Amino acid sequence: MNEWFGSPVGWYVVGFAGQLLFGSRFVVQWLMSERHRRVVIPASFWYLSLCGGAALFLYAVHKRDPVFAVGQLAGLFIYARNLWIKRGETVS
Numbered sequence: 001m002n003e004w005f006g007s008p009v010g011w012y013v014v015g016f017a018g019q020l021l022f023g024s025r026f027v028v029q030w031l032m033s034e035r036h037r038r039v040v041i042p043a044s045f046w047y048l049s050l051c052g053g054a055a056l057f058l059y060a061v062h063k064r065d066p067v068f069a070v071g072q073l074a075g076l077f078i079y080a081r082n083l084w085i086k087r088g089e090t091v092s
Contacts, residue, residue: 005047007021007062007063011059011062014021014055014058014059014062015055015056017039017052017055018051018052018053018054018055018058018059019052020052021048021051021052021055021057022048022049022052022055022056023052024048024052025044025045025048025049027046028040028045028048029045031044032045034088041051043083043086046079046082046083046086049052049075049079050076050079050080050083053072053075053079054070054072054076056072057069057072057073057076060072
């Protein structure tokens with residue numbers, strides 16, 4: 001049991017907050033799509049992805065898990081790029 005919970009509490013806060021942010025992006029996307037009656041990916045989806053992914057990346061580095069860290073790091077570039085693209089979109 002001690003092997004599972006050997007980190008300081010603050011790191012669990014970072015990890016669980018990252019999971020909450022990252023997971024909530026799906027609820028946000030689903031609700032926006034329902035509201036518009038079509039598939040919509042709002043900017044908030046990408047912000048939640050970026051913030052949640054960053055927290056999970058930090059947690060993975062803390063846990064010294066290269067598989068988890070590389071997976072999160074790769075996603076961070078995609079989320080940031082999508083926000084950059086979305087920033088350039090014009091509203092019609």
